[in-house]
Amino acid sequence: MPFPRVVIFGEALTDIVQTTPGHWRGYPGGAPWNVARTLSRLGISTAFGGAISEDSLGDEIAEQSIAAGLDMRFIQRVKADPLVAIVPSSAPPTYFFAGEADLRFNLQALPEGWLDEVEICHFSCISLAREPLASLLVHTAEQAKAAGKTISYDPNWRNLMTARYREQTFPTLAKLASVIKLSDEDLRNLYPDHDEAQALQALRELNPEAQVLFTRGERGLALYTADGTYQQPALKVTVADTVGAGDASMAGWLGSGLLGINDPQQRLLFAAACASVSCSHPGAYSPTVAEVEALIAERAR
Numbered sequence: 089m090p091f092p093r094v095v096i097f098g099e100a101l102t103d104i105v106q107t108t109p110g111h112w113r114g115y116p117g118g119a120p121w122n123v124a125r126t127l128s129r130l131g132i133s134t135a136f137g138g139a140i141s142e143d144s145l146g147d148e149i150a151e152q153s154i155a156a157g158l159d160m161r162f163i164q165r166v167k168a169d170p171l172v173a174i175v176p177s178s179a180p181p182t183y184f185f186a187g188e189a190d191l192r193f194n195l196q197a198l199p200e201g202w203l204d205e206v207e208i209c210h211f212s213c214i215s216l217a218r219e220p221l222a223s224l225l226v227h228t229a230e231q232a233k234a235a236g237k238t239i240s241y242d243p244n245w246r247n248l249m250t251a252r253y254r255e256q257t258f259p260t261l262a263k264l265a266s267v268i269k270l271s272d273e274d275l276r277n278l279y280p281d282h283d284e285a286q287a288l289q290a291l292r293e294l295n296p297e298a299q300v301l302f303t304r305g306e307r308g309l310a311l312y313t314a315d316g317t318y319q320q321p322a323l324k325v326t327v328a329d330t331v332g333a334g335d336a337s338m339a340g341w342l343g344s345g346l347l348g349i350n351d352p353q354q355r356l357l358f359a360a361a362c363a364s365v366s367c368s369h370p371g372a373y374s375p376t377v378a379e380v381e382a383l384i385a386e387r388a389r
Contacts, residue, residue: 091199091204092135093132094209095206096123097225098215100120115331119332120213121153123242124153125156126343135159135161136153141168145170162198170189171185207237208238209237210242230264238267266298268291269334299312309360336374
């Protein structure tokens with residue numbers, strides 16, 4: 089069996105979302121897992137490299153991973169408390185975390201030879217702020233970069249991240265990455281003493297050759313490259329919630345290139361449509377190519 093084109097490293101968890109005051113619902117999620125699931129549903133051979141619990145919450149993540157077509161050789165089941173994110177507000181999302189299953193990930197247990205065949209390795213979110221997993225994943229990114237693989241990175245700022253993350257982890261991953269995706273909220277937290285233009289300039293100076301996908305919610309997306317800047321308005325839909333929208337746009341950007349879409353403006357449109365389809369469903373919904381193309385066609389009429 090061939091190895092996947094993309095491996096997404098990090099955490100999978102259960103989002104416990106307060107839908108209305110006093111009413112909560114649980115959804116499988118986690119930024120890296122969301123990206124992996126969406127890429128797979130877009131038709132890209134993808135694996136999620138992470139550890140999940142052996143209880144019912146882990147079972148649901150595993151079942152949805154299988155349903156999405158993820159390569160299950162990279163998911164590890166461990167005896168540990170499940171990782172959960174308490175989400176009291178989803179507009180904008182706020183998070184609190186508990187559990188430790190993700191921290192038990194073992195890189196040595198991955199299938200032998202996977203790094204020889206993978207094309208893209210993606211890293212993001214709290215997996216890069218929780219030890220010992222964070223150091224393991226930074227080392228993995230360095231190994232993959234040295235092996236000539238494309239590194240994709242989304243800081244996905246959360247309240248677990250500290251000055252050490254801002255000053256060490258973030259610049260390390262940003263310099264390794266060929267693709268950096270971040271939101272306006274991420275940018276404010278990473279560069280608290282800069283305005284938006286100054287912060288983007290500082291980021292570009294860290295890695296002038298990287299593609300920077302900048303998401304701004306209802307204000308749309310921007311792409312900064314060594315060759316120019318591109319803008320894409322958001323595609324308006326009836327919003328169920330915004331959990332996972334950024335992850336869908338990240339998967340849309342990576343997936344569009346792997347699907348053979350080469351024009352940057354068309355790739356931005358595809359990424360924006362992925363985010364909008366995700367927002368039209370509750371939880372971190374993963375769109376299909378058919379849903380994305382239908383929305384694009386509808387807006388073009």
